[in-house]
Amino acid sequence: MFDELWILIPLAPFILGGFAIWSKHKQKEMEMGGSQQRMLDDPDANHMREEIRTLKDRIQVLERIATDNNSATDLNRQIEELRNR
Structure with missing residues (x-):
């Protein structure tokens, strides 16, 4: 061995x-x-995560608005509703 x-x-x-x-x-x-x-x-990291989540939600709404077949007045109304949020 x-x-x-x-x-x-x-x-x-x-x-x-x-x-x-x-x-x-x-x-x-x-x-x-x-x-x-x-x-x-880290509280700053948590704040950034929440802000990113909010921005992603807004992008989804904008993508839906851009891809839907709506008239110009409907688009203007929806954009104004988003601004008022």
Whole structure:
């Protein structure tokens, strides 16, 4: 059994290199997890998310208005309703 142990000696640098790469990856993964948690707790980030959600809703309405077959007066009325929101 110990006679075949010498075969592992040339493989040691590859095993150590793989372990080093894996440990750096895990370290970066842990750092990213912490920054994501800070982003979830940040009030500015929450405000930005709400603003983006509102803008997406408005874009959907504008797309619907632009693609519907309405007369010019209907379009003007709908645009004015959006401005009054």
